[in-house]
Amino acid sequence: xxxxxxxxxxxxxxxxxxxxxxxxxxxxxxxxxxxxxxxxxxxxxxxxxxxxxxxxxxxxxxxxxxxxxxxxxxxxxxxxxxxxxxxxxxxxxxxxxxxxxxxxxxxxxxxxxxxxxxxxxxxxxxxxxxxxxxxxxxxxxxxxxxxxxxxxxxxxxxxxxxxxxxxxxxxxxxxxxxxxxxxxxxxxxxxxxxxxxxxxxxxxxxxxxxxxxxxxxxxxxxxxxxxxxxxxxxxxxxxxxxxxxxxxxxxxxxxxxxxxxxxxxxxxxxxxxxxxxxxxxxxxxxxxxxxxxxxxxxxxxxxxxxxxxxxxxxxxxxxxxxxxxxxxxxxxxxxxxxxxxxxxxxxxxxxxxxxxxxxxxxxxxxxxxxxxxxxxxxxxxxxxxxxxxxxxx
Amino acid sequence: xxxxxxxxxxxxxxxxxxxxxxxxxxxxxxxxxxxxxxxxxxxxxxxxxxxxxxxxxxxxxxxxxxxxxxxxxxxxxxxxxxxxxxxxxxxxxxxxxxxxxxxxxxxxxxxxxxxxxxxxxxxxxxxxxxxxxxxxxxxxxxxxxxxxxxxxxxxxxxxxxxxxxxxxxxxxxxxxxxxxxxxxxxxxxxxxxxxxxxxxxxxxxxxxxxxxxxxxxxxxxxxxxxxxxxxxxxxxxxxxxxxxxxxxxxxxxxxxxxxxxxxxxxxxxxxxxxxxxxxxxxxxxxxxxxxxxxxxxxxxxxxxxxxxxxxxxxxxxxxxxxxxxxxxxxxxxxxxxxxxxxxxxxxxxxxxxxxxxxxxxxxxxxxxxxxxxxxxxxxxxxxxxxxxxxxxx
Numbered sequence: 001x002x003x004x005x006x007x008x009x010x011x012x013x014x015x016x017x018x019x020x021x022x023x024x025x026x027x028x029x030x031x032x033x034x035x036x037x038x039x040x041x042x043x044x045x046x047x048x049x050x051x052x053x054x055x056x057x058x059x060x061x062x063x064x065x066x067x068x069x070x071x072x073x074x075x076x077x078x079x080x081x082x083x084x085x086x087x088x089x090x091x092x093x094x095x096x097x098x099x100x101x102x103x104x105x106x107x108x109x110x111x112x113x114x115x116x117x118x119x120x121x122x123x124x125x126x127x128x129x130x131x132x133x134x135x136x137x138x139x140x141x142x143x144x145x146x147x148x149x150x151x152x153x154x155x156x157x158x159x160x161x162x163x164x165x166x167x168x169x170x171x172x173x174x175x176x177x178x179x180x181x182x183x184x185x186x187x188x189x190x191x192x193x194x195x196x197x198x199x200x201x202x203x204x205x206x207x208x209x210x211x212x213x214x215x216x217x218x219x220x221x222x223x224x225x226x227x228x229x230x231x232x233x234x235x236x237x238x239x240x241x242x243x244x245x246x247x248x249x250x251x252x253x254x255x256x257x258x259x260x261x262x263x264x265x266x267x268x269x270x271x272x273x274x275x276x277x278x279x280x281x282x283x284x285x286x287x288x289x290x291x292x293x294x295x296x297x298x299x300x301x302x303x304x305x306x307x308x309x310x311x312x313x314x315x316x317x318x319x320x321x322x323x324x325x326x327x328x329x330x331x332x333x334x335x336x337x338x339x340x341x342x343x344x345x346x347x348x349x350x351x352x353x354x355x356x357x358x359x360x361x362x363x364x365x366x367x368x369x370x371x372x373x374x375x376x377x378x379x380x381x382x383x384x385x386x387x388x389x390x391x392x393x
Numbered sequence: 394x395x396x397x398x399x400x401x402x403x404x405x406x407x408x409x410x411x412x413x414x415x416x417x418x419x420x421x422x423x424x425x426x427x428x429x430x431x432x433x434x435x436x437x438x439x440x441x442x443x444x445x446x447x448x449x450x451x452x453x454x455x456x457x458x459x460x461x462x463x464x465x466x467x468x469x470x471x472x473x474x475x476x477x478x479x480x481x482x483x484x485x486x487x488x489x490x491x492x493x494x495x496x497x498x499x500x501x502x503x504x505x506x507x508x509x510x511x512x513x514x515x516x517x518x519x520x521x522x523x524x525x526x527x528x529x530x531x532x533x534x535x536x537x538x539x540x541x542x543x544x545x546x547x548x549x550x551x552x553x554x555x556x557x558x559x560x561x562x563x564x565x566x567x568x569x570x571x572x573x574x575x576x577x578x579x580x581x582x583x584x585x586x587x588x589x590x591x592x593x594x595x596x597x598x599x600x601x602x603x604x605x606x607x608x609x610x611x612x613x614x615x616x617x618x619x620x621x622x623x624x625x626x627x628x629x630x631x632x633x634x635x636x637x638x639x640x641x642x643x644x645x646x647x648x649x650x651x652x653x654x655x656x657x658x659x660x661x662x663x664x665x666x667x668x669x670x671x672x673x674x675x676x677x678x679x680x681x682x683x684x685x686x687x688x689x690x691x692x693x694x695x696x697x698x699x700x701x702x703x704x705x706x707x708x709x710x711x712x713x714x715x716x717x718x719x720x721x722x723x724x725x726x727x728x729x730x731x732x733x734x735x736x737x738x739x740x741x742x743x744x745x746x747x748x749x750x751x752x753x754x755x756x757x758x759x760x761x762x763x764x765x766x767x768x769x770x771x772x773x774x775x776x777x778x779x780x781x782x783x784x785x786x
Contacts, residue, residue: 003410015398101563169528171529172529240397344432
């Protein structure tokens with residue numbers, strides 16, 4: 001015998017729930033999610049809350065306590081609720097992951113206990129990384145509170161923190177135990193955060209589903225004026241497409257080279273870094289989408305009419321399609337994207353709305369012209385902002 | 394729509410190879426392992442070496458360099474080889490994981506690059522944790538150099554470091570890209586390290602395969618006198634049983650409560666901690682096996698004759714079956730084991746040699762009597778150590 005071939009298959013299941021007022025005593029969802037197991041009860045549960053959410057939701061910590069008390073046969077609050085800052089600060093400063101791990105240790109959580117994180121994508125990412133590594137994995141329940149986290153990052157299989165100046169450098173692929181999207185948390189979002197998460201919906205529509213793109217076009221005014229039914233539909237459809245892609249890609253933990261869900265993301269990641277994270281992820285993604293769509297048009301892949309629909313929709317949603325850093329040192333972003341992905345460069349482009357395809361090289365000259373085109377569009381926009389259209393900068 | 398049910402299945406494949414002189418220029422194995430992919434070559438490769446191995450294998454770093462140079466169409470040495478201490482120091486001091494991550498970052502490894510770790514189980518564990526989390530996973534090739542790492546820990550799906558005084562507190566389940574067992578590394582092991590790894594072979598034989606137990610009994614003298622053919626057979630059979638269990642358990646990433654491969658391990662983990670890791674893992678496991686086997690006998694699960702075969706084999710292999718710390722504060726180990734496992738207590742016991750079963754509670758009185766019995770056996774052994782039998786303490 002010269003070698004043993006090992007092959008294992010691992011199945012993961014989780015549900016993404018939609019609700020409002022998750023901590024109302026009359027809402028049995030969180031209790032039911034935990035009680036669905038045949039474990040010994042009560043289960044230990046520890047909460048991590050995004051500081052921004054805590055500030056805007058007076059009495060949240062108290063509501064959590066009351067909820068646990070009300071359901072004490074199933075849920076046992078295992079320690080004080082931890083408040084950590086939101087945004088990239090949560091992922092940049094190693095203190096926060098250390099704080100969460102210490103709290104998990106002190107609470108004596110085991111693999112059948114629950115860490116519940118309530119917040120935007122960054123807080124879910126850092127708490128998710130802690131949950132995935134403590135005891136090699138305690139159960140993680142995500143309660144995303146931003147549009148971006150509810151429709152995209154919070155429903156997927158990744159977690160991470162930043163290190164060595166590289167975004168998401170440390171992390172794992174790990175499925176949550178459950179995701180609970182509580183629409184009520186969206187009410188207190190700033191306009192920037194409300195808008196920002198729509199970029200990922202535009203992205204997934206562009207590469208996967210033209211009818212979803214039509215829907216967003218159709219509801220653009222309702223979405224920007226914060227009409228809830230439209231936003232709830234958008235989030236559900238976006239999350240569904242995102243989940244379906246992960247389940248059907250054949251490579252959910254990205255062992256191969258392709259990451260088709262990352263359309264527009266090579267420039268987006270670099271822009272976040274170049275703006276020192278002053279640009280929100282969704283805002284950067286909107287510019288990245290505009291850039292790669294323009295590149296598709298100038299390269300002859302995408303018809304002009306379709307390209308204009310893309311930039312028009314982004315502008316209609318209130319996104320900028322250009323930022324001065326785009327004319328800066330953006331191209332190293334291609335190699336950083338390749339390195340993070342692994343293997344050769346793979347970039348998703350568009351043949352038409354709803355139909356993505358992959359290329360393995362980028363023509364720098366055409367990309368530079370694409371940036372110029374976006375700069376011009378941006379200048380025209382700034383000169384003539386239509387009444388009622390919101391701008392982010 | 395109130396919820397979306399997500400279900401994903403992920404497949405992992407890797408091979409465990411057996412060879413000698415892996416870095417001889419005439420040995421194509423490592424080259425072939427890397428070249429089996431359809432990636433762009435040369436692939437970046439970075440090496441981490443256990444200081445103990447480096448000391449005993451003069452010229453290893455040079456041999457690695459020559460090997461990479463000789464195979465430079467496939468393998469590109471991406472940075473200086475990192476030497477880290479072996480044993481629990483590697484896992485206790487967070488500096489070492491930080492050093493490895495920094496080297497991985499500086500070498501610009503991507504998910505399709507390779508981190509090759511050469512050493513005992515502790516070095517493989519810490520390097521494996523770094524590899525599993527950098528970029529959410531760069532490829533890990535393990536070259537285990539101890540009996541324990543070759544027959545057990547190095548072929549499995551776990552990595553970890555210690556934290557908050559808890560063994561293996563931080564880690565992930567992650568399959569290696571490949572494992573290369575090079576028997577030549579065993580030549581320079583101390584007698585303690587040579588012996589220590591046999592405890593896991595006794596363990597897996599006891600719970601899975603009585604004919605393997607017969608084999609170890611049969612070869613006990615050859616194994617303790619360091620005959621290579623017997624040791625190679627023992628390692629291959631043990632690794633095969635270990636791998637088969639992981640693949641067939643239905644729960645390779647231990648999402649449930651059972652860990653049948655951890656027979657004798659609740660006391661073992663605690664003894665390592667109580668002796669400040671002066672006891673090797675395998676030595677602690679031998680005592681843990683003796684303890685739980687004696688418990689099985691005194692509880693009426695295991696026939697006296699079979700029980701005696703277990704303790705006799707451990708003694709014949711040169712293991713101690715008792716250490717004074719066993720009479721100390723050992724019982725918190727049950728709860729720590731339960732916490733690390735998650736859920737309720739689950740302990741594997743024996744009905745007969747080769748036939749394990751699980752229980753969910755332990756009778757403390759019988760366990761205390763079991764400790765007394767082992768103490769007596771140990772005293773008798775110390776009074777009459779047969780000629781030629783080696784003792785570890």
